[in-house]
Amino acid sequence: MQEKYSHADIEPRAQAIWRQNAADYAIDAPDRPKYYCLSMFPYPSGKLHMGHVRNYTIGDVLARFNRMLGKNVLQPMGWDAFGMPAENAALANQVAPAAWTYQNIGYMKKQLQSLGFSIDWTREFATCAPEYYRWEQWLFTRLFAKGLIYKKLGTVNWDPVDETVLANEQVIDGRGWRSGAVVEKREIPMYYMKITAYAEELLQGLEELPGWPEQVRLMQKNWIGKSVGVRLAFPYELDGRKDLLWAFTTRADTLMGVTFVAVAAEHPLALHAAKNNPAIAAFIEECRQGGFAEADLATVEKKGMPTGLCVQHPITNEPVPLWVGNYVLMGYGEGAVMAVPAHDERDFAFAKKYGLPIRQVITAANETFSLDEWQDWYADKSRAVCINSGKYDGLNYEAAVEEIAADLQKLSLGGKKTQFRLRDWGISRQRYWGCPIPIIHCAQCGDVPVPDEQLPVLLPEQVEITGAGSPLARMPEFYETICPKCGQSARRETDTLDTFVESSWYFLRYACPDKQDAMLDERVNYWCRDGVDQYIGGIEHAILHLLYARFFSKLIRDVGLPGIKIPDEPFRNLLTQGMVVAPAFFRKTPDGKKIWFNPAELTLATDERGRLIAATLKADGQPVEVGGMEKMSKSHNNGVDPQALIEQYGADTARLFMMFAAPPLQSLEWSDTGVEGAYRFLRRLWRIVYAHVSQGIVAANVAADLPAPLKDLRRKLHQTITKVNDDYDRRQQFNTAVAAVMELLNAYEKTVLDTAEGRALAQETLESVTLMLFPIVPHITQILYAELKPGADAASASFPRVDEAALAQESIELVLQINGKLRGNFQVAADAEREAIKAAALASEAARKALGDKAVKKIVVVPKRLVNIVV
């Protein structure tokens, strides 16, 4: 055995052994218990970042641990390969998106392999491959036929200078990122997936996901946002024609307090009012300025303008003025809201700003209503009682809603309605690097899905990317086609699909990535039975990706693939890892844009406590501003490349550091210190095993009756095995598993083990330690385990077993508290009864000293923990 630990030497050796034994290969063996361990696949942006290393190390720890429990493990990997960055790279560096993407995949795959992840690479695929996306197109045509995909107008960000649609990310402070032009909202026809048809099932399904974090289920629940309210109509007359303006409210009990109704700027009534009124037209134009992201809309100053039109109150028939409001969204509900200034905080502020009437229609016990200042009880339905509401006076919230809904029903002007906040999913993108939408537009036949035999609709790889408009829309050779129905010339759809579509079903395809003539085959029935066993990914995906993937499971199930059972819920257990965050550095340009600098380009200055205080750019020696901690990302340019870390210290150190620095759920602040410590621990582990092996290995048969110090060490060993097993399995908290092994090694080194029984215990301890650490640092432990047990293979070994007999203990130490404050310890037999513990506590040295002659009022005994004496 080599005396010194050399990662450069042992890591390739360990990886060669795994390759030779096909240790990472998942076998399609329906008779064996399976463990499908899936980490969210990466976007091939160029290089791995720290978040990937963290994510895939967690996945690998769980995969390797479960192999040690005897399960047939599938840990696949692929590439979420469509997306905007490839087009941006094309624009910046004149490289084709496809070439750029495949080059990145090649590099990142090497990085992943160098980290020693036990990935079954035979199942690898990239979503930009036609063999993958053709089945997405095939599914699209089926969903289109079922009406689960349909076309309607949707709002996008329009850059009037570059004449192109921008993603929300490309809109900075309301302006286009490249042109700097003020962005406008524009309505264009798009395809939508009817996720709202599954709203109820998506909501109910959350109840059946005990393996998901409560936090994520709650976020999804609120996102779906089921609310029971009242849909109601305000009659109006326009140009002699009678019509109804519909709105939705969860506060029908305040209907008698409506003093105006507001519609969105895009609402037909607003547009009508603008025809003869230049001021309204100008206001609507103003509302079009800026992007459509909800965060922007919600923080914009609330503005409005009267249309000059009135609608009729459905109950009283009184005229109610109609306003246009920039805070009313066409895409939500009906695009119109009833405003009750007295009982809605936003309406209150709006009414005060524009001098609109405020009419109180509910009250709460002993509270005084004042027009001057908003108070929380105004909107508190739990205490509300109707007043000034005619026949509804005296009713509480529930009763008033029921009564008013019933009256509206009689008038055919509304009734109770269940509403969801969830909106249908717009899947059209006016971009090149995505999956082509398989539709042909025919003047005669309308939107015709591409027939199966013409699939896939191939995305051309030779394109010119200009940053203005969609490249496909400039390629007649792509869009000129004939209608499959009537044979007339027709135009192919040039939009591509949202890249979230690819990531909504990839986990199913890993079961059968080589399937040529169908989307999936029966291997799904084995690997995806009851869903993926463990899914691991960043908390930032808590809503969108995870909701879409759940939706797709149900969609594909309902489309129905013969002989294949798709689970209702795709991911049985979910681990949402925290983000890797790091400080971000920037300079502001004169026009207020922030330019972000990578830490690698900077010289950092810290104070005497090691805290970051300033940074200068190496290139020009001038200072840059130190921003806050941000998620490591391209947009903040604050990513740290793990490659240098891997090269200098090796994969095991990188893995150990990541697992030890913080628990998986928590965000991890990146720092270089600590890496050195992880490396030091591995060197120490190697040294300890070397010291033992160089004296000659022995059998790990430990005698039943050991001297006390050895008995203590052996108890510690088996306590550690219990704890580490629990940390891997139930708690999924790897930092404490590592800490427990470190503690064990500290105890090991303090114990004299030079007798025969000591050597056997040393052997047992070191074998167990290497196996316990194997999931986290597999390379070093693969090699060390074979040194301890020649011919043995850690990768196919079982996790160490706990010897219950070793855990037994005769006497234990309890804590003595007086009035809840720590006053000392005392010994008591492990199986002592309550009364005996009490007596021992009172008789203890610590109690006599602390109590003196004070009278004992009460004694609280917590077996195995403490005694609290109250005086």
Place this chain on the structure above:
RNA sequence: GCCCGGAUGAUGAAACUGGUAGACAUACCGGACUUAAAAUCCGGAGCCGCAAGGCAUACGGGUUCGACUCCCGUUCCGGGCACCA
């Protein structure tokens, strides 16, 4: 703005079901080994205090024999907000 989290020594953190706050590390300080350095080993340390003891888990209240943990309120930081992935 709305929804969801988080805050514990100089630093990363631990305390799992309300029961010894700070395990395990990092950085630091002191010592040993060395011609010297690195590596390694030993020891120290939350804060105040000579000590007894007191004070400490973002802040302010509450419940309890006992609160980092539960409840109410506040501040700050992070994630998501439907076209970043």
